[in-house]
Amino acid sequence: MSQPRDAVRHFPAIPAQAPSLRSLFGGQPVExxxxGSAVFWEGDDARHVFxxxxxxxxxFRIMSDGRRVITGFIYPGDLLGVSLKDHYLYTAEAVTRTKIRRYERGRFQDEINRSPELRPQLFARLCDxxxxxxxxxILLARKSAEERVASFLLVIARRLGAVQAQAVIEIPMTRLDMADYLGLTIETVSRTMTRLTTCGVIAPSSRHAIVIRKLGKLVMLAGEADDDDNRATGMGSVQQAVWPN
Known part of the structure; x- marks a missing residue:
């Protein structure tokens, strides 16, 4: 039976989308x-969140003796400048051509304070x-040079969602960047990468990319595989084989 032409049809209401940190930046222009360009310098007034x-x-930060210490690498989706300090605690510099959105810090804090949805999201970011x-x-205090380099490669792979054998991971950082992040010399980083390549754990893919050939060995060399894992995979003696005295 057909409905009268003037009958009112009722559709279910579409729920409003919950606010997110990403949507907060969505309306801002892209810069x-x-x-090599700095987004901001250590000590600058903290006027924006990015x-x-x-x-x-x-x-990175510059130590009193002039040494550069890289404290992290920032990827798409990450936030910069979220701090309770009035000045930025570090310098943020582009490794590759980078696009960012900025939000005035006072407005950002106001949005967080009045939104019950945004506060736990920001808290989760800060916890991360x-x-x-x-x-x-732990990386700098307890791990050897080989473990540091292997751990670094795994961290990059995880950030890119490529933790699997034969995965290609982009490494846009220079050897000097890696050294300043890992607390090593550039010679040690280069020598360790060469040994990983020679032993078939990784292989070059392009100028700024590698292929993870043997994921299990890389995990073990990073110190992340326990003894049970080593026995189960037959990798208990890999370190001796890969890193001869």
């Missing part, structure tokens, strides 16, 4: 920074940053 849209940044900082402390 481009070429490789979201990385494209590219990779390095964040704290966990990454703790991992970095």
């Amino acid at each position: 481009t920074f070429e490789s 979201e990385v849209v494209e590219g990779v940044l390095r964040v 940053e704290m966990a990454a900082a703790q991992d970095q402390m």
